[in-house]
Amino acid sequence: QVQLVESGGGLVQAGGSLRLSCAASGLTFNRYVVGWFRQALGKEREFVALISGSGSYFDYADSVKGRFTISRENAKSTVYLHLNSLRPEDTAVYYCAADATYRGVSTEDWGSWGQGTQVTVSS
DSSP: OOEEEEEOOEEEETTOOEEEEEEEESSOGGGOEEEEEEEOTTSOOEEEEEEOTTSSOEEEOTTTTTTEEEEEEGGGTEEEEEEOSOOGGGOEEEEEEEESSOOOSSGGGOOEEOOOEEEEEEO
């Protein structure tokens, strides 16, 4: 059974940085695409970033390009999301998701999800 556990969220001032972690178990980690999504209060969950199993391919939502960086350490079965130049509009619960097959960036394209970690950016 695939398990994903996010950590690293918190309260930060605008312009600050955080590093989120997603630790995985129950899967052959380097065969899974891993993505980050976020959901702000009252809004739908949206795609943020993804990284291929090998780490050689990644993609970002336009809203975070140049500010967020996704990376992975397959030896530790962990994916990271580095959040820089944070803005109040980045406030959301951040979720990691994984799937053995990349089908797209809609939430229904991903089979396994973590419980989420809260990121709050104050102005």
